[in-house]
Amino acid sequence: MDAHTIETIAGVIDKKMTRQLKQYLDVCARCAICKDACHQYVGTGDFKYLPARRAELIRHVYKKYFDSAGRFVPALYEARDPDDNLLDELYESCYACTGCRRCMYYCPFSIDTQWIVAVGKAILIAAGRGQEMLGQLADAAIFKGENVEMFRDVLVSGFKDIEAEVREITGDPEATIPVDKHGADILYVALAGAHSIRPAAVIFHEAKVDWTISLFEAANYGYFFGDAEKAKLIAKRFMEEAKRLGVKEVVVPECGHAYRVADIFYEAWTQEELPFKVSHILEVVDRFIKEGRITVEKGRIQGRVTYHDPCQIARNGGIFEQPRDVVKALTDDFVDLVPNRAEQWCCGGGGGIVAIEEMRDVRLKSGSKKVEQLRASGASVLACPCENCRLQIEDLNQLHGLGLQVRQVIDLVVEAMPLPGNTAPRA
Amino acid sequence: METYLAITAIWGVYLTAVVFFVGMGVRVYQWATTPRSPVPLGMFPKPETKGARVAKMLKDTFLAPHSARIEPAMWIFAMAFHVAALGAFVGHGRLLAEFPVLPELLGEEGMNAFAAWSGSIAGSLMLVGVIYWIARRTFGPYKNLSVPEDYLLLALLLGVVVMGDHMRFIYGGTIHADTYREWFLSLLRLRPQIPEKILASNVGWSLGTHMLFTDLFLMYFPFSKLVHAIGAFSTNLTRSE
Numbered sequence: 220m221d222a223h224t225i226e227t228i229a230g231v232i233d234k235k236m237t238r239q240l241k242q243y244l245d246v247c248a249r250c251a252i253c254k255d256a257c258h259q260y261v262g263t264g265d266f267k268y269l270p271a272r273r274a275e276l277i278r279h280v281y282k283k284y285f286d287s288a289g290r291f292v293p294a295l296y297e298a299r300d301p302d303d304n305l306l307d308e309l310y311e312s313c314y315a316c317t318g319c320r321r322c323m324y325y326c327p328f329s330i331d332t333q334w335i336v337a338v339g340k341a342i343l344i345a346a347g348r349g350q351e352m353l354g355q356l357a358d359a360a361i362f363k364g365e366n367v368e369m370f371r372d373v374l375v376s377g378f379k380d381i382e383a384e385v386r387e388i389t390g391d392p393e394a395t396i397p398v399d400k401h402g403a404d405i406l407y408v409a410l411a412g413a414h415s416i417r418p419a420a421v422i423f424h425e426a427k428v429d430w431t432i433s434l435f436e437a438a439n440y441g442y443f444f445g446d447a448e449k450a451k452l453i454a455k456r457f458m459e460e461a462k463r464l465g466v467k468e469v470v471v472p473e474c475g476h477a478y479r480v481a482d483i484f485y486e487a488w489t490q491e492e493l494p495f496k497v498s499h500i501l502e503v504v505d506r507f508i509k510e511g512r513i514t515v516e517k518g519r520i521q522g523r524v525t526y527h528d529p530c531q532i533a534r535n536g537g538i539f540e541q542p543r544d545v546v547k548a549l550t551d552d553f554v555d556l557v558p559n560r561a562e563q564w565c566c567g568g569g570g571g572i573v574a575i576e577e578m579r580d581v582r583l584k585s586g587s588k589k590v591e592q593l594r595a596s597g598a599s600v601l602a603c604p605c606e607n608c609r610l611q612i613e614d615l616n617q618l619h620g621l622g623l624q625v626r627q628v629i630d631l632v633v634e635a636m637p638l639p640g641n642t643a644p645r646a
Numbered sequence: 647m648e649t650y651l652a653i654t655a656i657w658g659v660y661l662t663a664v665v666f667f668v669g670m671g672v673r674v675y676q677w678a679t680t681p682r683s684p685v686p687l688g689m690f691p692k693p694e695t696k697g698a699r700v701a702k703m704l705k706d707t708f709l710a711p712h713s714a715r716i717e718p719a720m721w722i723f724a725m726a727f728h729v730a731a732l733g734a735f736v737g738h739g740r741l742l743a744e745f746p747v748l749p750e751l752l753g754e755e756g757m758n759a760f761a762a763w764s765g766s767i768a769g770s771l772m773l774v775g776v777i778y779w780i781a782r783r784t785f786g787p788y789k790n791l792s793v794p795e796d797y798l799l800l801a802l803l804l805g806v807v808v809m810g811d812h813m814r815f816i817y818g819g820t821i822h823a824d825t826y827r828e829w830f831l832s833l834l835r836l837r838p839q840i841p842e843k844i845l846a847s848n849v850g851w852s853l854g855t856h857m858l859f860t861d862l863f864l865m866y867f868p869f870s871k872l873v874h875a876i877g878a879f880s881t882n883l884t885r886s887e
């Protein structure tokens with residue numbers, strides 16, 4: 220590897236250096252307690268997926284360039300220059316990491332391996348080895364942000380189609396999907412696809428909410444790609460929209476990382492205080508049910524229902540109970556997975572890995588714990604408020620013949636609402 | 647033996663003290679002067695108040711309840727080691743001054759017997775802990791995670807513990823804390839000398855070697871992952887920020 224690239228890589232570490240990172244790199248005891256926490260290591264037994272090993276690659280370079288002891292006696296720490304082998308392994312371990320932070324939960328020093336992995340991704344990007352698919356998706360999202368007028372007509376006509384379905388379901392010919400509505404209470408930032416908009420629109424309509432829909436999606440491939448600047452630009456699209464429309468609340472859809480980005484990262488990235496609050500759709504739905512603004516009936520959903528905590532919503536987002544309360548309002552036959560909440564196993568589909576075709580194999584293997592958990596629960600319906608989780612668990616469902624219905628929570632909510640057009644579940 | 651002790655138990659100790667405290671100071675200074683990440687890295691569930699955060703941090707640091715759930719065997723050995731190390735540390739306090747209260751209760755004989763018992767238990771637990779770690783590192787499925795630093799630390803630690811145990815088990819009956827205290831206090835008064843009683847017995851070789859390993863271990867400490875001894879408080883506090 221040429222001196223220039225090495226310099227660039229060291230420069231990335233320098234730029235990303237924070238007190239937390241330094242402490243994480245300094246204190247890890249290499250005790251490997253984290254090994255059994257990581258679904259990828261447990262599912263594959265492959266050393267490169269051991270959480271501390273992912274961090275160790277960065278530590279080797281850190282010791283060489285940022286630590287006097289490492290410079291003095293490199294052999295003690297295996298301190299070394301980055302080379303192609305290191306970058307190859309870094310690519311596989313960093314882009315596979317789902318950022319679930321289950322390793323951090325169990326580490327005696329609470330070392331945030333995801334935070335170190337983020338530096339790994341930044342190194343790869345600087346060395347021209349960022350994951351291509353994620354990079355392209357991120358750039359496309361940024362392009363859309365800069366040229367939204369180009370997309371407006373297509374988007375609005377799509378909303379009209381969904382609006383027709385909402386009218387059918389609610390039986391109200393006046394039901395709308397408001398676009399660009401100034402002064403609305405809620406800006407709903409959906410995912411790409413009718414499935415994320417339709418049930419939310421039905422719920423907002425029934426709850427008589429003054430809402431409007433965002434022209435942008437909540438998903439953030441810049442974040443998965445590992446480029447904080449891109450991630451910020453992508454989230455900025457709807458944050459600026461919300462400011463422009465003067466809404467009181469931004470509601471993100473059933474997506475894990477979008478919630479963490481919007482609620483936890485964005486203000487820190489931009490160092491600005493947002494003039495509205497950020498909520499996850501299930502916090503809002505829980506509120507509606509508890510306030511009696513929407514009616515749901517038990518008995519409409521057949522079979523035992525269980526719930527999967529998406530890592531970015533639960534352990535990393537702090538929402539544990541509201542989605543459970545929502546699901547429990549729909550059925551008397553609810554059972555939790557074991558373990559659950561903060562200790563919930565990652566399904567294996569986070570961090571953008573579902574979009575990385577070459578990592579399909581490890582992704583499916585890494586679902587072994589989730590499959591065990593689901594089998595043990597005896598449930599036939601899984602409520603799961605994250606798109607990546609659902610894609611992964613649906614794959615596991617097919618592969619292992621679990622016979623499970625993998626559902627969005629808001630779909631189940633709409634199904635449990637006594638509405639005229641509410642017959643069969645929709646795709 | 648006199649020269650050996652002069653190197654390891656006198657000048658080595660001074661050098662170690664300087665390297666250890668300056669090294670730790672520099673490490674803490676480096677941490678303190680590196681800006682914190684603006685992004686909060688906490689995870690949930692997370693206590694609301696500052697006091698509760700600190701309480702959780704202390705619990706996570708001293709009891710590591712999460713680690714206990716995921717790998718109980720490791721937790722038991724690590725706990726045993728660290729608690730024994732703390733016990734041994736407190737026990738070494740007798741080098742400074744006789745403990746209050748206890749000797750009055752137990753009498754001098756009783757106190758020495760108590761020290762023999764507690765020291766033996768702590769010394770044995772530490773030995774078991776170190777051997778377990780060495781084995782775990784050498785034969786575990788993730789042995790490739792270890793770097794030479796890990797083995798160096800464990801080797802030095804093994805030396806410290808074995809020689810400490812040697813003094814405890816072989817010479818424990820003849821040389822007591824008061825003799826070592828004479829030596830240790832002379833170091834503190836900057837008028838170092840080795841008591842006749844030590845020079846006259848083979849225990850001098852043990853003490854010298856115990857101190858050799860201790861010096862090396864503590865001199866290396868600030869440059870190793872063992873800075874977790876103070877870093878853990880900070881990283882565990884980050885967990886609930």
Ligand code: HEM
Pocket residue numbers: 248249250251327328706707708710724728731779795796797799800803872874875876878
């Ligand atoms: C206060 C919180 C502390 C926690 C949570 C903690 C935790 C740990 C853990 C998880 C290990 C890993 C064992 C392994 O190597 O596999 C370890 C090793 C060790 N710790 Fe601590 N420790 C703490 C404080 C201390 C202190 C105060 C000392 C001071 C002497 C210390 C000395 C050591 C030593 C000597 C090892 C063995 C090193 C090795 O395995 O290479 N620790 N500790």
Ligand code: SF4
Pocket residue numbers: 246247248249250251252253254270271325326327328329330
């Ligand atoms: S559990 Fe924590 S300290 Fe132990 S190896 Fe993993 S990251 Fe390092």
Ligand code: SF4
Pocket residue numbers: 256257258259268269270273315316317318319320321322323332333565
């Ligand atoms: S964040 Fe999750 S996927 Fe990444 S190393 Fe930790 S446990 Fe494994």
